Amino acid sequence: MAETPQLKRKREEEEGENENGGAAAAFSLSDLRVRRVLRESARDKAMFLHAEKIGLSGEGTDAVVILEKTPFQEEKIPDLLKKAMKAELQMQNDIYCTFYLSPPPELSEIKATVVYPATEKHIQKYLRHEVHLIRETWEDYQNITLPFIQSQSFSIQWVYNILEKKAETERIVHENPDPSNGFVLVPDLKWNQNQLDDLYLVAVVHRREIKSLRDLTAEHLPLLRNVLQEGKEAIAKRFGVPGSQLRIYLHYQPSYYHLHVHFTAVGHDAPGSSVERAHLLADVIDNLAVDSTFYQKRALTFPLRADEPLFKKFQEAGKV
Amino acid sequence: MAETPQLKRKREEEEGENENGGAAAAFSLSDLRVRRVLRESARDKAMFLHAEKIGLSGEGTDAVVILEKTPFQEEKIPDLLKKAMKAELQMQNDIYCTFYLSPPPELSEIKATVVYPATEKHIQKYLRHEVHLIRETWEDYQNITLPFIQSQSFSIQWVYNILEKKAETERIVHENPDPSNGFVLVPDLKWNQNQLDDLYLVAVVHRREIKSLRDLTAEHLPLLRNVLQEGKEAIAKRFGVPGSQLRIYLHYQPSYYHLHVHFTAVGHDAPGSSVERAHLLADVIDNLAVDSTFYQKRALTFPLRADEPLFKKFQEAGKV
Known part of the structure; x- marks a missing residue:
C-alpha cells in the first residue's frame, strides 16, 4: 500500500525517519535470517x-520482525473444532481436560510487522x-534509594506547570486549591478520552515536598482522604463512572518524585497496576x-529493569 | 480427533484417573456443538x-470450551518464516510493512480446555x-462473605486429587510433605511449560482448613515462609529462574477456598496479578x-462481577 505524502510528512516530523526507501517493493519473509529474539510476550502471543x-x-541489513497470533473469529470456530487435527489429550483431572489442536492453514493466522531497514x-x-x-527495607531506602534520588536531577517542571496553570489548564477535571491538602485531577496522557474503557486520570498534589510513599505519615491523611473522596466524586460527575469501578493507587517507585x-x-x-508496583490508596x-x-518501617517491593542505574546500586550493595 | 488408546492408558498409569467419571473416556471435540460465545479476549487471543x-x-450436555492460541516457540521461528503460506502484504508505509501469514498445521497450535459436564x-x-x-471490612467478612462461602458447596476434589497423588503426580515440581507446614508445588494449568516467559506455578498447602487470607494468623508463619523459601529454590533449580524474577502472591478472593x-x-x-486482587506473600x-x-481486623479490597451472588449479598447489605 502506498503511503500518502501527508502521512509521510507527519511521521518524519514525529520520528525523524530515514530517507532511504523503506520496506519497499517485493519483500519476502523467506529472505530473512533470524539473529535473535528481542522480546516475547506469552500473554499476547507475540514475538x-x-x-x-x-x-x-x-551482506545483511538489519530488520525488526514482530510476529503476533491473531484473535479468534467467532464465525470460524465450528469449522475449527471440526477440522483441527491431532487433538492430543494433555491433561485430565475430574471435569477438566486439556487438548492441543493443530488447525489447518486456512484457519490459522499470524500477523507479521516488519521494520526494514531497522536502526x-x-x-x-x-x-x-x-x-x-x-x-x-527502610535501611535500603535510606542508604541506597534516597541518595540515588537526590543525586539525580529529574526535571518535574511539567508538574509545576500543571499546578501553576501554565499548562493543561483546560484539561483540569477537578481542583482542591488548598496548599496543604489540595490537588489537581487531570486525564493521564495515556488516555485519549474517546472511550471509558481505558479511563485513566492522575491526581497531582499541591504540596511539593512529598517524594513518594516513603515520605507519607499520618500528617498526610487529610490530603489523602481528599484525593480519594473528591477524586471519586469528580470522576462520577464528569464521566459517569462510579467509585466502585475505579482502581485508585500510588506507584512505588513512582516515575517522578512528586x-x-x-x-x-x-x-x-x-x-503499572500489578501488585509489585501499585499500592491501593485505601x-x-x-x-x-x-x-x-x-x-518508614516496612519493606516495600518494586520492580527494576536490570539496565537501570538504581538496580546497579542495589547490586553493588549485594541486595539482589 | 480422538485420542489414541495408548495415550489414554499412559495417562491412567501415570496419574491415576479420578473415580467419579469426569471428562472421561474418548472425548472428541468434533462431538461438540457451539451454543454461544461467553467471552473473548483479543489481547490474550482466547475465546x-x-x-x-x-x-x-x-440430547445435549453443557460444556465450556476455552480456546487459546499458544505462545511462539523460538526454535520454530526460522521454519515458520520459511514455510508459512500466503504472506499477504497488508500495509506498507515507509520502513513499516505488515503481512498475514498462514502457518502449516505442525507450526500452529491451539490449546483447548474443556469443562465437561459444565454446570x-x-x-x-x-x-x-x-x-x-x-x-x-472484617465485619463485612463475618456477616456477608463467610456465611456466603459456607452456604456454597464448591467442589475442590481436584485439589485433594493433587495432594493425595491421585492426579497430576508427574507434574509435581516440589513437595514438602509436612502435614502442617508442607505444600505441593505444581505448574498451573495456564502454563504449557514450553517457555519461561509465562512461567506460572501454584503452591497448594497440605492443611485443609485455611480458606483464604482471612484465616491466616502468626501461627501460619512457618508454613508461609516454607512456601516462599522452598518455592523460590525449587523454581530456581528446576527452571533456572531466580527468586528476584518471581511475583509470589495470594488472591483475595481466591478462586477456590483452600x-x-x-x-x-x-x-x-x-x-489476577493486579493490585485489587493480588497480595504479595512477602x-x-x-x-x-x-x-x-x-x-481479622483490616479492610480488604477485591473485585466482583456484578452477576456474582456475593456481589448481590453486598448490594443487599447496602455496601456497594
Missing part, C-alpha cells in the same frame, strides 16, 4: 525478532530488559491510620 | 464458549460481566509478623 535481510552480495534505536526499542523485584495518585477503570489492565490510608510511621 | 456435547439419543456456575464464571471493587500461592514470572502480565508474612490478627 519481537532482530533479523537481517541478506542482499545479493551476501539500532528500533532494535533497542523492542529489546526486553530483564526485570527483577527488589525488596527494599506525590501523585492514579485513577484507572477497574476493567482496564493498565500498565490501604495506604488504613496503614497510616494504624501506624503513622508504617512507610 | 470462551458455551458448547454442548450431543449424546446418542440427540450453570461454570458457564457464569466465564461469561463477561461488569466488575466492581468491594472494600470488605490456601494456595501463585508464582508467576515478573515479566508476565499474568491475569507483605502477608510481614503483616502477620507485626500483628497476628492483621487479617
Whole structure:
C-alpha cells in the first residue's frame, strides 16, 4: 500500500525517519535470517525478532520482525473444532481436560510487522530488559534509594506547570486549591478520552515536598482522604463512572518524585497496576491510620529493569 | 480427533484417573456443538464458549470450551518464516510493512480446555460481566462473605486429587510433605511449560482448613515462609529462574477456598496479578509478623462481577 505524502510528512516530523526507501517493493519473509529474539510476550502471543535481510552480495541489513497470533473469529470456530487435527489429550483431572489442536492453514493466522531497514534505536526499542523485584527495607531506602534520588536531577517542571496553570489548564477535571491538602485531577496522557474503557486520570498534589510513599505519615491523611473522596466524586460527575469501578493507587517507585495518585477503570489492565508496583490508596490510608510511621518501617517491593542505574546500586550493595 | 488408546492408558498409569467419571473416556471435540460465545479476549487471543456435547439419543450436555492460541516457540521461528503460506502484504508505509501469514498445521497450535459436564456456575464464571471493587471490612467478612462461602458447596476434589497423588503426580515440581507446614508445588494449568516467559506455578498447602487470607494468623508463619523459601529454590533449580524474577502472591478472593500461592514470572502480565486482587506473600508474612490478627481486623479490597451472588449479598447489605 502506498503511503500518502501527508502521512509521510507527519511521521518524519514525529520520528525523524530515514530517507532511504523503506520496506519497499517485493519483500519476502523467506529472505530473512533470524539473529535473535528481542522480546516475547506469552500473554499476547507475540514475538519481537532482530533479523537481517541478506542482499545479493551476501551482506545483511538489519530488520525488526514482530510476529503476533491473531484473535479468534467467532464465525470460524465450528469449522475449527471440526477440522483441527491431532487433538492430543494433555491433561485430565475430574471435569477438566486439556487438548492441543493443530488447525489447518486456512484457519490459522499470524500477523507479521516488519521494520526494514531497522536502526539500532528500533532494535533497542523492542529489546526486553530483564526485570527483577527488589525488596527494599527502610535501611535500603535510606542508604541506597534516597541518595540515588537526590543525586539525580529529574526535571518535574511539567508538574509545576500543571499546578501553576501554565499548562493543561483546560484539561483540569477537578481542583482542591488548598496548599496543604489540595490537588489537581487531570486525564493521564495515556488516555485519549474517546472511550471509558481505558479511563485513566492522575491526581497531582499541591504540596511539593512529598517524594513518594516513603515520605507519607499520618500528617498526610487529610490530603489523602481528599484525593480519594473528591477524586471519586469528580470522576462520577464528569464521566459517569462510579467509585466502585475505579482502581485508585500510588506507584512505588513512582516515575517522578512528586506525590501523585492514579485513577484507572477497574476493567482496564493498565500498565503499572500489578501488585509489585501499585499500592491501593485505601490501604495506604488504613496503614497510616494504624501506624503513622508504617512507610518508614516496612519493606516495600518494586520492580527494576536490570539496565537501570538504581538496580546497579542495589547490586553493588549485594541486595539482589 | 480422538485420542489414541495408548495415550489414554499412559495417562491412567501415570496419574491415576479420578473415580467419579469426569471428562472421561474418548472425548472428541468434533462431538461438540457451539451454543454461544461467553467471552473473548483479543489481547490474550482466547475465546470462551458455551458448547454442548450431543449424546446418542440427540440430547445435549453443557460444556465450556476455552480456546487459546499458544505462545511462539523460538526454535520454530526460522521454519515458520520459511514455510508459512500466503504472506499477504497488508500495509506498507515507509520502513513499516505488515503481512498475514498462514502457518502449516505442525507450526500452529491451539490449546483447548474443556469443562465437561459444565454446570450453570461454570458457564457464569466465564461469561463477561461488569466488575466492581468491594472494600470488605472484617465485619463485612463475618456477616456477608463467610456465611456466603459456607452456604456454597464448591467442589475442590481436584485439589485433594493433587495432594493425595491421585492426579497430576508427574507434574509435581516440589513437595514438602509436612502435614502442617508442607505444600505441593505444581505448574498451573495456564502454563504449557514450553517457555519461561509465562512461567506460572501454584503452591497448594497440605492443611485443609485455611480458606483464604482471612484465616491466616502468626501461627501460619512457618508454613508461609516454607512456601516462599522452598518455592523460590525449587523454581530456581528446576527452571533456572531466580527468586528476584518471581511475583509470589495470594488472591483475595481466591478462586477456590483452600490456601494456595501463585508464582508467576515478573515479566508476565499474568491475569489476577493486579493490585485489587493480588497480595504479595512477602507483605502477608510481614503483616502477620507485626500483628497476628492483621487479617481479622483490616479492610480488604477485591473485585466482583456484578452477576456474582456475593456481589448481590453486598448490594443487599447496602455496601456497594
